[in-house]
Amino acid sequence: MILVLATMILGAFAGVHLTLKLADESFLSPAIPEDGRIALVIGGIGFGAMVGGFLPLTILGLIGGTDEKPRLRPIEASRKMLGVLLFGTYLVVVSIIAAQAGWILPVGLTTLLSVFAVGFGWVPLALLPWERFGLEGVRSRFASSKRAS
Template sequence: MSAGSGPGAARVQSPGRSLAGNVAFGAGLLLVLATMTLGAYAGVALALGLAGDSFLSSAVPGDGRNAVVVGGIGAGGLTGLLLPLTLFAAVRGTEARPRLGPGEALLKMLGVLVLAVYLLIVSLLAAQLGWILPIGLVTLLSVFLVGFSWVPLALIPWERFGLGGIGGLLGTSRGPGGSGKSD
């Protein structure tokens, strides 16, 4: 039996972790979850306002309002998730992943807002099913339509358009000679 491998062995903290680092990570995680949740609520309020009190109110049937809510959750939650991550990437960097410059951070946030508007448009299209289908089926279909509508956008080779760093926030961008895997 080797020393230090049994149940009574002392646990040694790895040299890369500290209590302050763990607390900072926990605080950052809580901040991201809070902004994502608040963004989803704000997206629902915006989407319901679009469906109820605006020029789009006649275009959204009563059985399609839940589809608009699903789009609001997606758009607001995505924006609330990626806003603090972009801000963190703009102020903190490493040698492997340098800080974002103001222009690149702005480009990423504009991309997130375009994607949020895209999700709202998809939800408005899914709401049109409310003219012919019952509310429960429209809600179910809208979750799949809004939830998977971004997949074709993920398959576009953004590097050919000069937008190769779009996946950098989530660790999926490929640098020169990179494999796309995060360390």
């Protein structure tokens, strides 16, 4: 558990560094207003923490298994990591959109808007019809865990 926490924190720091570079020194820098830099960093924190948290869990799932929960196959692990990377990219895109409010709002309000946008960014994904993508058990696993508690 400490390994997961450590990689999550390191991933968040890496996400901050990468999104600051994205805002300052990349082709995207003219599109990010000065008052929207922190909004972009919030998306980087979400991206880095997600990837940093799920990477060791996926690796541990590949090498360890029990009778109840068998080991992950490489295809399953790569599909999980691809999903985490896509979701993290989605959070960065949401933060780029929220950063555009920096053209008209001050820094504090842009940051507040970005925290809510990135924090609730998972809600549209919860409403997707996962059955159409061949992921029949996604919603039923969530519903069964709610019933158990």
